[in-house]
Amino acid sequence: MKTDAEPTDDEKKEKTFEYRSYGKGELAMLYLPDIQQQSAVDRFNKWIAAAPGLKERLIATGMNPRSRSYTPAQVRLIVEVLQEP
Template identity: 60%
Template structure:
């Protein structure tokens, strides 16, 4: 009889927590400089239907340096896990 580790069968979930904007952008967009990743990531957010408005409703502003856990959850729901 074979033992299966049920934890190894589950997919790893992306941790929902506070992330720096550059940090999250670099997780989604790898292989480029942070500034380029942030610029492209912001474009993704603007292009995703309703996402930018939802983020603004949670209190996000362009000068903030971090995303809150709620904002990260909205982003992951809209863009998928990185």
């Protein structure tokens, strides 16, 4: 028997991706949940670099490659290209 605290299968399906600030490791792990965080970040960065124009668009929003997080606007750009995790 399910308790009130547990989401039903329908509730899980209805859950939508939240456009908010994410740590780089946190966002990478949403896309690549089955590998270690640093490996996920490395692979995620390669995806960003390989996506035509994405890195340039992110830099235009003020992204610093050394920053540890993405702004909601940067997350939206990433999801436009890579789709929702």
